[in-house]
Amino acid sequence: MSFLSVKNLHVSVDGKEILRGIDLELGEGEVHAVMGPNGSGKSTLSYVLSGREGYDVTDGEVLFRGENLLEMEPHERAAAGVYLAFQYPVEIPGVSNLTFLKTAVNAVRARRGQEDLDAINFLKYAREKGEILEMKDELLKRPVNVGFSGGEKKRNEIFQMAMLEPSLAILDETDSGLDIDALRIVSEGVNKLRTPDRSMIVITHYQRLLDHIVPDFVHVLAKGKFVANGGKELALELEKEGYAKFGIEDEAGSEAA
Amino acid sequence: MAKSDNTAEILKSFEQARESLPGIWLAETRTDAISRFGEAGFPTPRDESWKYTNLRPITRSMFYPFAAVTPSNGAEWSHLFVSGADRIVIRNGAYDANLSSVGDLPNGVVLRPLSVALETGQVQLEGALARIAAVDDAPLVALNTAFIRDGLALILPKGVKLDRPVQVLHVVECSEVQLALHPRSLIVAGDNSSATVIETFAGTDDAAYWTNAVTETRLGKNASIRLVKRQSETIGAYHTALCQVSLDRDARFFSVALAAGAALSRNETKVSFNGAGADCTLAGGALLRRRQHADNTTEADHRVAYTTSNQVFRNVLDDQSRSVFQGGVIVQQDAQKTDSSQSNRNLLLSPGAHADAKPELRIFADDVKCAHGATVGDLDREALFYLQSRGIPVGRAKALLIEAFIGEVLEKLPEGVLRDHVGDAVSGWMDAGEGA
Ligand SMILES: Nc1ncnc2c1ncn2[C@@H]1O[C@H](COP(=O)(O)OP(=O)(O)OP(=O)(O)O)[C@@H](O)[C@H]1O
Ligand SMILES: [Mg+2]
Numbered sequence: 201m202s203f204l205s206v207k208n209l210h211v212s213v214d215g216k217e218i219l220r221g222i223d224l225e226l227g228e229g230e231v232h233a234v235m236g237p238n239g240s241g242k243s244t245l246s247y248v249l250s251g252r253e254g255y256d257v258t259d260g261e262v263l264f265r266g267e268n269l270l271e272m273e274p275h276e277r278a279a280a281g282v283y284l285a286f287q288y289p290v291e292i293p294g295v296s297n298l299t300f301l302k303t304a305v306n307a308v309r310a311r312r313g314q315e316d317l318d319a320i321n322f323l324k325y326a327r328e329k330g331e332i333l334e335m336k337d338e339l340l341k342r343p344v345n346v347g348f349s350g351g352e353k354k355r356n357e358i359f360q361m362a363m364l365e366p367s368l369a370i371l372d373e374t375d376s377g378l379d380i381d382a383l384r385i386v387s388e389g390v391n392k393l394r395t396p397d398r399s400m401i402v403i404t405h406y407q408r409l410l411d412h413i414v415p416d417f418v419h420v421l422a423k424g425k426f427v428a429n430g431g432k433e434l435a436l437e438l439e440k441e442g443y444a445k446f447g448i449e450d451e452a453g454s455e456a457a
Numbered sequence: 458m459a460k461s462d463n464t465a466e467i468l469k470s471f472e473q474a475r476e477s478l479p480g481i482w483l484a485e486t487r488t489d490a491i492s493r494f495g496e497a498g499f500p501t502p503r504d505e506s507w508k509y510t511n512l513r514p515i516t517r518s519m520f521y522p523f524a525a526v527t528p529s530n531g532a533e534w535s536h537l538f539v540s541g542a543d544r545i546v547i548r549n550g551a552y553d554a555n556l557s558s559v560g561d562l563p564n565g566v567v568l569r570p571l572s573v574a575l576e577t578g579q580v581q582l583e584g585a586l587a588r589i590a591a592v593d594d595a596p597l598v599a600l601n602t603a604f605i606r607d608g609l610a611l612i613l614p615k616g617v618k619l620d621r622p623v624q625v626l627h628v629v630e631c632s633e634v635q636l637a638l639h640p641r642s643l644i645v646a647g648d649n650s651s652a653t654v655i656e657t658f659a660g661t662d663d664a665a666y667w668t669n670a671v672t673e674t675r676l677g678k679n680a681s682i683r684l685v686k687r688q689s690e691t692i693g694a695y696h697t698a699l700c701q702v703s704l705d706r707d708a709r710f711f712s713v714a715l716a717a718g719a720a721l722s723r724n725e726t727k728v729s730f731n732g733a734g735a736d737c738t739l740a741g742g743a744l745l746r747r748r749q750h751a752d753n754t755t756e757a758d759h760r761v762a763y764t765t766s767n768q769v770f771r772n773v774l775d776d777q778s779r780s781v782f783q784g785g786v787i788v789q790q791d792a793q794k795t796d797s798s799q800s801n802r803n804l805l806l807s808p809g810a811h812a813d814a815k816p817e818l819r820i821f822a823d824d825v826k827c828a829h830g831a832t833v834g835d836l837d838r839e840a841l842f843y844l845q846s847r848g849i850p851v852g853r854a855k856a857l858l859i860e861a862f863i864g865e866v867l868e869k870l871p872e873g874v875l876r877d878h879v880g881d882a883v884s885g886w887m888d889a890g891e892g893a
Contacts, residue, residue, distance in 0.1 A: 250846050253838075278848035290843040294861025300844070303857065308848035343861075344843075360847060 202263075203228040203399055204368060209260035211241075211248050211424075218244045220424035221260070226368075229396040233410055233435060234403045236421030237443055242403045243287055245421070246370045249401075250284040251277050264368065278304075279311035283366030285357035287373045287403075292344035297356070300344045301326065305363055329362040333389045351382035358389045369393070370401045375409040387412030407439040422448040462516035464498050467637075470522045471603055478606055480575030486587050490602035497596040509781040509813045510723050510752040515695050520637035520667055522604060532630050532661050537689075539655055539878050542624040545570050545609055549631050550638040552607050560621065567612035568623060571641055574610035581612055585645050589673035590701035597697050601671040604639035608670075611643065613650035615677070622653040622685075622875065627668065629660035629694070635667065642672040646680035648705075653683040655878065658690050658718070665693030672700040676708035678732065683711045685875055687882050690718035692747070699725045704764075706732025713869050714741035716751045717882040723752040730757070730764040730792070740869045742771040744886040745778035745810075756785035759792040759825075768799040771866050773859055774810035775890065781813045786827055788820040795822065799829040804862050806836065806855075856887055 204226035211219035218241045226232055236242055248255045249262065251274035262269040269277060292300065305325075306316045317325060326340060333355050345353050354374050361369055371390065375383055390413050394400070402413055410418075410432065418434040419426045420443075427446050428434060437445070471491050478487065499516045500507040534556065538544060545568075546556035552570035562568055567581055574582060592599040609625045627640055644654060658668060668690060676682055682702075690696050696719040702710050716722050728737045743751035757766035772780035782801040803812035814831035836858055844854035863883055870876040 252842050252846075273851070274842065274845035275848050275850045275854075278846060284846055286843065286846075290837075290839045292837075292840045292843065292858070292861065294864045295857050300847070300857070303853065304844070304847035304849050307850065307853065311848070364848065 205263040207261050210258045212256045226399050230416045231400045233415035233418045240421045241424040246372045279308045281367035283361050283369045285371045285374050289345050289353040291346045293346050295344050297344050298340045333359045334385050335359050350377040368399050372403045407435050410435050474522045479572050482579050487603045490592050490599040493592045493599040494596050521634045539624045539874050542622040544624045546626045547607050548628050563617045565614035569610050571608040571610045586643050589675050601639040601669050605641045608640040609642040612645045613647050615647040616649045619652040624655040626657045629664045629666045632663040635665050637667045640670045644674040646676045646682050648677035649679045651681040655685045657687045660691040664691050667695040670698040674702045676704050678705045679707040681709040686714035687879050688716040689882050694719045696722040702728040704730050704735035707734035710737040715879050716743040717886045721750045725754040727756040730759045733763040736765045738767045740769040740866050742866050744773045746775040749778045752781035754783040758787045759795040760789045762793045766797040770801045772803045775806040777809040779811045783815045785817045788822050788825050790821045793822050793824045795825040797827045801831040803833045
């Protein structure tokens with residue numbers, strides 16, 4: 201049984217087909233990079249896997265550890281081990297990062313048959329994980345993502361990942377908008393979370409992230425389909441020669457070339 | 458026009474009750490007030506300020522003025538006691554000494570049930586009681602004034618600061634008949650004095666009644682009053698209330714009023730600024746479901762220069778419920794440098810819910826700042842998915858967002874007993890909705 205198996209996945213949004221037959225086999229502990237021009241459907245793939253509403257699966261299937269992922273509620277997927285680091289993390293005024301995380305961690309623990317963490321143990325746990333990402337304590341008290349810089353938001357995404365200990369992490373452009381230092385902290389954090397039993401889908405436009413997080417496989421997405429699949433050298437090739445080589449005209453605004 | 462409402466019955470019941478009402482010296486005021494009510498009758502949607510709130514459910518019902526000898530049915534109210542507060546409990550419209558408790562007070566402070574103060578403290582009440590809240594164009598105030606029986610008398614001499622909050626807890630336990638209750642509170646704060654007053658309204662589940670409350674408040678120079686109101690009336694109850702505030706120079710009035718109960722409620726707050734430097738904050742809102750209707754109406758009347766007002770109202774509406782916010786700001790000709798702001802936001806949890814928001818700014822001065830804003834929206838879908846994607850079930854995720862929304866009102870209160878007291882109404886409301 202494979203860890204994650206996506207077969208012939210077709211997805212429409214508002215009647216418009218965005219994903220047009222995705223096939224992806226992901227083994228336990230593997231890291232797959234997904235690259236592709238703006239609008240090619242990368243975020244759509246990440247949303248479908250994490251269960252966002254409004255995405256109609258018109259064909260195909262997704263099996264996660266043999267189970268039909270598409271039938272599960274978003275919070276059930278989270279408990280089962282799916283985690284999405286958002287391309288655009290959402291601001292939630294009035295809900296402190298701490299309350300949010302405590303609720304999330306304990307909800308996931310409950311579904312995994314573990315006991316609730318009390319306030320003290322939770323804080324200890326949060327500090328421990330926060331250190332990996334060099335998170336300032338003060339960020340925990342602030343409302344979720346409100347007033348966070350772009351870098352802080354992305355760091356918060358990986359911090360949450362550390363807290364929730366997923367087995368499948370999807371990182372949607374976690375490197376976009378990061379300066380060199382932030383990129384190092386975030387990617388080091390991700391690497392620390394890279395274990396033999398944790399798989400990742402790393403969506404990015406840039407080779408520089410893949411210098412830090414070296415993928416096992418690389419897929420190139422264009423117009424809702426993988427047009428090339430290969431090893432890490434595929435990303436280098438893409439960086440050097442652009443999408444044209446794969447018969448994709450670089451769309452306006454594409455940052456890849 | 459032939460009246461199809463209960464005005465005639467109410468007038469009759471006043472004649473019957475009159476002899477038993479406390480404070481002979483108030484008789485003339487009562488007579489005047491009842492005739493005002495008789496002439497005006499109930500407000501109707503034809504009255505501009507009652508456009509969105511129709512009192513028909515009240516005017517079509519039969520009410521009894523007072524349950525003189527209703528024994529306690531053993532209902533337990535201690536969960537509504539604010540710990541550390543001096544407490545006056547008004548049960549079925551009358552002072553209940555057993556449930557009340559008032560500790561030692563600084564010299565000269567009057568803190569009594571109004572019924573007692575009316576019989577013994579005429580000198581202290583005269584010039585204040587029924588003098589701050591006008592009965593002109595306010596038939597419900599007139600009606601309350603006619604029927605004044607009990608409530609709170611709080612008089613603070615100059616410079617006195619009350620350390621403990623004062624709680625007035627109104628409870629109704631009568632289920633045999635529908636009572637009409639007219640609780641009255643009088644708060645007179647001398648120069649430089651300060652206090653916190655909590656008004657709590659509740660009833661036993663099966664009680665249907667009408668609370669028609671009036672709170673009159675006068676603040677002297679540099680005095681400060683914080684008024685916290687928790688309206689947790691039963692779902693069969695009606696609640697109409699007016700809080701009238703008069704501010705002298707540098708006085709500060711701060712109020713937080715949250716409604717989670719009553720089939721129909723109207724909470725009206727009127728503040729008049731009579732001295733420079735005076736400031737008020739009015740915060741509040743309602744949590745509603747089913748066919749509940751809650752109206753918050755305000756009027757900040759800036760009469761003199763250099764005064765400030767800030768209004769923050771938040772409503773959460775589920776099912777077919779309805780909220781009204783009429784945020785009034787008047788800036789008189791002489792009130793230059795007035796700084797007023799107002800924000801009303803409504804969170805609709807169901808397509809059947811409806812919010813009416815109407816800022817009413819009447820500005821007659823030119824060098825002023827008056828900001829206002831109103832929004833109506835539903836839960837942020839993106840935020841909801843974000844929370845769910847972190848493992849939080851949708852019900853809990855919604856609760857977090859609702860709490861955050863109403864938290865903008867709660868956070869106006871200091872952490873501790875005050876915030877908890879109002880916060881309990883929020884959690885009670887959320888719990889009641891679970892699985893519904
Ligand atoms: N809610 C929606 N309604 C209509 N079209 C949508 C919606 N969401 C996405 N799309 C479209 O689907 C396509 C794929 O979008 P998606 O966000 O998945 O691209 P992406 O590869 O993540 O792009 P980027 O690199 O810019 O993040 C785009 O053409 C986009 O406009
Ligand atoms: Mg994207």
